[in-house]
Amino acid sequence: MEIGFLTDIGCKRRSNQDAVGVYVNQTNIKLAMVADGMGGHQAGDIASQLTISDLGKAWETSSLSEQEEIIQWLLKNIQAENELIYEKGQTNPEQTGMGTTLVALVLLEDSLIFAHVGDSRFYLIREGKIKQLTDDHSLVNELVKSGEITLEMAQTHPRKNVLVRSIGMPGLVEIDVTDMKTLPGDILLVCSDGLTNMVSDDTILKLTLDAPTLEEALSSLVNEANEAGGVDNITVLLAKVTDGVEEVTHD
Numbered sequence: 001m002e003i004g005f006l007t008d009i010g011c012k013r014r015s016n017q018d019a020v021g022v023y024v025n026q027t028n029i030k031l032a033m034v035a036d037g038m039g040g041h042q043a044g045d046i047a048s049q050l051t052i053s054d055l056g057k058a059w060e061t062s063s064l065s066e067q068e069e070i071i072q073w074l075l076k077n078i079q080a081e082n083e084l085i086y087e088k089g090q091t092n093p094e095q096t097g098m099g100t101t102l103v104a105l106v107l108l109e110d111s112l113i114f115a116h117v118g119d120s121r122f123y124l125i126r127e128g129k130i131k132q133l134t135d136d137h138s139l140v141n142e143l144v145k146s147g148e149i150t151l152e153m154a155q156t157h158p159r160k161n162v163l164v165r166s167i168g169m170p171g172l173v174e175i176d177v178t179d180m181k182t183l184p185g186d187i188l189l190v191c192s193d194g195l196t197n198m199v200s201d202d203t204i205l206k207l208t209l210d211a212p213t214l215e216e217a218l219s220s221l222v223n224e225a226n227e228a229g230g231v232d233n234i235t236v237l238l239a240k241v242t243d244g245v246e247e248v249t250h251d
Helices: 043-061 067-091 139-145 151-155 201-210 214-227
Strands: 002-008 018-024 030-038 102-107 111-117 121-126 129-132 176-181 187-191 234-240
Touching (some): 002 018, 002 030, 018 043, 030 234, 043 067, 102 187, 121 201, 129 201, 187 201, 214 234
Antiparallel strands (some): 030 102, 102 111, 111 176, 121 129, 187 234
């Protein structure tokens, strides 16, 4: 498994509220995560970075290897983080209402488990095609699914950035958890909406497949988003399923 990631402030923002990380547990299983924070006074970067580092540290001390126990670990720890971020937002006026999205991938030998909350996305690139495997937990996606607006209308909807689920909401947060088999040659792509709001799925596919290395694919994707306006922070994580164990990480 070859893994790389790149995060960029973009062209318009004054701080980077995205966070990304890859962590390895005691049984040498990787947890790869992307989070996109929200909230004023830099509260968004606190929410996203805290979520990634808390989950990462907890993962590093675990010895999990079985699918069911990993699923339970994800549900329990993401819920605990949701409560922690909410409490932090309640106790500090500058952090009121802060929250973050999360996509977390646990990479097993020939399969993976992914959990997500919010509108950051996980795509599978397989046999020359790209498929979004996460469902955006956003108001506009709910409106599209109910038939109230079209996909085209969703692109320019005034409430495009409103989430119906995020880490940091009061009470229990519903976490989507799914498992799937992987094949050699699969490319896994996790990103914040700073990429997908600027670059179409077809262009993401082309740039990823045309790049000779993972590192160059990451640069191409971030550059494309910035050239299209770069209105938000941009974070991309790529993992290529191979028969080897080579790993490359970038920040």
